[in-house]
Amino acid sequence: MTYQKRVPLLMLLDSIIVLFSIYLGYFILHPYSAFYTSKLLLISSIILLISHHTFAFIYRLYNKVWEYASVGEVVTIAKAVTLSILTAAFAQKIGTGHIYVSVLFITWMLHILLIGGSRFSWRMYRDRYIKSNxxxxxxxxxxxxxxxxxxxxxxxxxxxxxxxxxxxxxxxxxxxxxxxxxxxxxxxxxxxxxxxxxxxxxxxxxxxxxxxxxxxxxxxxxxxxxxxxxxxxxxxxxxxxxxxxxxxxxxxEVEDLLGRDPVELDISSISESIMGTTVLVTGAGGSIGSEICRQICKFNPKKLILLGHGEFSIYNIDMELRNIYGKQIEIIPIIADVQDRACMFEVMEKYLPDVVYHAAAHKHVPLMEYNPREAVKNNIYGTKNVAEASETFGVHTFVLISTDKAVNPPNVMGATKRIAEMIIQNLAKESNTKFVAVRFGNVLGSRGSVIPLFKKQIEKGGPVTVTHPDMTRYFMTIPEASKLVIQAGTLARGGEVFVLDMGEPVKISDLAKNLITLSGYSIEEIGIEYSGIRPGEKMYEELLNENEIQEKQIFPKIHIGKAEPLEKKELFNLISSFNEMTTDQLKETVISVANNKEVVKGSKTRRVLIEHS
Missing domain, CATH: 3.40.50.720 (NAD(P)-binding Rossmann-like Domain)
Structure with a gap:
């Protein structure tokens, strides 16, 4: 029913109730109230009618949705009725010098009972009969x-x-x-x-x-x-x-089961380091990079530079942030490849960022086993290009997004990320720029992670494929990882490898079972198949190796590792020779360097030692 029809009907109903109440009260007390004349009754009725509608409009009784009425609506009715009765009493006092309390009291009770009952009867009808349909x-x-x-x-x-x-x-x-x-x-x-x-x-x-x-x-x-x-x-x-x-x-959602309690950040220190500054994020269209951008915007930087190789992903994050923050933050999207050294130097020179978050990387372990040269070009050369450009143009803080797979890496992806850590650790020794790395495990729902894959397999009716029943991984939500990365950047003194507390590792098979049941299926309906460990994969991931363990937290959920890099000259000489190697030599060399093992170069064999403090 429309508002225009509803209000006149309610006013008519209330008018009937008001007149019925006062006349019923009069007839109940008639034998004992001969002084209450018909003329006085008529005048009282008119005054009560006018005052009721006046207070009904003041308290918006005709605007209520009575099918959802509760105690608050009862109180509103009581206020409107009481004030209308008091108005009638005041008029009686002025006109006759007396207030006929008994009649008005009975009228007040009937008034509340009938008006309240008329309103709540619709709700009762709706609850009892309409709902049962x-x-x-x-x-x-x-x-x-x-x-x-x-x-x-x-x-x-x-x-x-x-x-x-x-x-x-x-x-x-x-x-x-x-x-x-x-x-x-x-x-x-x-x-x-x-x-x-x-x-x-x-x-x-x-x-x-x-x-x-x-x-x-x-x-x-x-x-x-x-x-x-x-x-x-x-x-x-x-x-x-x-x-x-x-x-x-x-x-x-699986995030409710595998995520952890909310991260408490040092808001003042983050605001101090970001507010009013120019921030550049590489890999800004990726899962972690885009979330870092979202979190950064909350601290009101002057400029945010979104740098990435994928046109569509950069377009998406650019439009998202412009719609929310476009009026207070200058957002600059740049399509560029971190492997393009000249371009990285050009970008740094043009925009002179204060803080750089380097999230651009190849991160898929089995895929990089088949493409080691691409892993080296993106994860090692790309990091070196962005880091050296940052140092050249006076960036205050450079934060490398690393991974738990950089610990004792048996695979190319992890090894290239460990070498990337070594690059920024060496640069930190002689630079005014604060270079740090932040290491963490898998993020829930990121592109290329197991969760989107499992969901697709479940949608198709299964089975869900798991490599090994005992394989475990650390998991963290994307917002939590991004917040801790930003917090770690404020703690930087230069050269640290920060390690995020990932909580307890989770069996991938348990993760698959949870996703199946969360999707409304039984494990028997979908099924789980074990496909065997893929090239380069470890059964258990680590956040620190035995020489890096440092239990004390510098900030809640943030540790500092004690990893020391290969000496700069030796490291950079090896990096410069990567292009001369065959694919097999390259693969063997990067894994050896990352693990402090013998490095084979041509016909010569030499031992590279990494000292640990």
């Missing part, structure tokens, strides 16, 4: 606190969502057997499988936004024993800022 999914809510009860109330009042809350579970034993909005608290979290079976539950909503990642994993593992779909509510920040809605309830 289509079947809803029976839902269990995990958590009977303020967040869980808010979700339950919204679900009960929203007819557009096919979810019906029928039970709570909560670890607070004082809530057992109690009812909230007519929904019983049936037990604790351990009872979930039993409750799902007994109550024919189709969906489970985890509604405890203060949970740590470990607690979410624990609850998910219990819920995964059932056939119910598992969902989760928004973050606590959204509840505190009033953004919570049932539409925001989403499926549990």
């Amino acid at each position: 289509h079947e809803k999914r029976r839902t269990l809510i995990v958590g009977a606190g303020s967040a869980g009860t808010t979700v339950a109330r919204q679900l009960l009042h929203n007819n557009d969502i096919d979810i019906e809350p029928v039970a709570f579970v909560d670890d607070d034993i004082t809530k057992y057997k109690l009812e909230i909005y007519g929904i019983s608290v049936c037990g604790d979290i351990e009872h979930i499988p039993e409750i799902v079976k007994n109550e024919n539950i189709k969906d489970i909503i985890i509604a405890i936004p203060s949970l740590t990642k470990a607690e979410i994993r624990r609850i998910y593992e219990i819920c995964a024993k059932t056939d119910a779909m598992i969902k989760i509510m928004p973050m606590i920040e959204d509840i505190m800022t009033g953004k919570l809605s049932v539409n925001a309830i989403r499926n549990v």
Whole structure:
């Protein structure tokens, strides 16, 4: 019904209720109130009618959506009715010198009862009859606190969502057997499988936004024993800022299970190092590079230079950031290859960045085993070009994005990243530029990672292919890794290899199983096949080798490794000779240099030693 039709109907209904209430009150008290004349009754009725509609418009009673009415609407009705009665009483006092309290009191009670009842009757009809016209999914809510009860109330009042809350579970034993909005608290979290079976539950909503990642994993593992779909509510920040809605309830994602608790950053130090500066990000269109750009923009740099080789990826991040920050930050997209030394020097000279985040790299391990020369050109020569251009034109801080695969690397990709670390460590010894590397493991959902691959395989009906049942990897979310990279840049003194705390390693087979169940399938339906370890892969990744371990954290979740590079002259001589080698020689040499082993060059064999402090 339109607003133009709705208001006159409500005004007519209220007019009938007002007149009925005062006349009924008069007739109830008639034997005891002969002094209350018909003339006085008529005048009181007119005054009450006018005052009621006046206060109804003031309190917007005709603008309420009564199908969602609650206690707040009852209070509003009480205010409007009370003020209209007081207005009538005041008029009686002025006109007759008396206030006929008994009649007005009965009128007040009838007024609230009938107006409130007329409004709430629609909600009751809607809840009882309209909702029953289509079947809803029976839902269990995990958590009977303020967040869980808010979700339950919204679900009960929203007819557009096919979810019906029928039970709570909560670890607070004082809530057992109690009812909230007519929904019983049936037990604790351990009872979930039993409750799902007994109550024919189709969906489970985890509604405890203060949970740590470990607690979410624990609850998910219990819920995964059932056939119910598992969902989760928004973050606590959204509840505190009033953004919570049932539409925001989403499926549990693998990031909820493998990610860790939020990173607490030193905002003041980051702001001081970035605000008002010029920042350049290489590989700005990639997973990590683009997220670094997003995080950087929050600290209001003067200019942000997006440098990358892929035209489409740079276009995407450029348009995204312009739409949000285009008015306060000058965003400059540059299509360029870090292997182009002359171009890197030209860019540095033209824009004179204060901070450089070097995220451009080839990172796919098996692919680089087949293409070692490309790995060397991009990861080693590219890093050397950008780093030396940064030093030449006075960049204040240069941050290399490295990888856990640079530790004891048996593969070309990891070896080239370790040599890239050595390059910036050597440059740091003699430069005014603060050169640092930041080393971390796999990021969830990045391009080329296993998660997008597993999702595609699940969509096709399986099987999911895993290389080995015992293979483990460290995982971190893209925003967390990017935030810690930025934080590490503010801690730089020059020459450090920062290592991000990646938490506990995760079995790839467990990751595959979680993704299958999160997608609504059983492991038997999709299946898992083990394909064998691919060229260059390690069974277990490391963040530090035994000579680099330094337990103390310089900042929460950030360590400093003790890795020392090969001496500069020796290292740079080897790098300059890479182009002269055959593919097999090149592959062997970069892995040997990265691992402090014998380096074969032509017919000569020599030993390269890397000292560790």
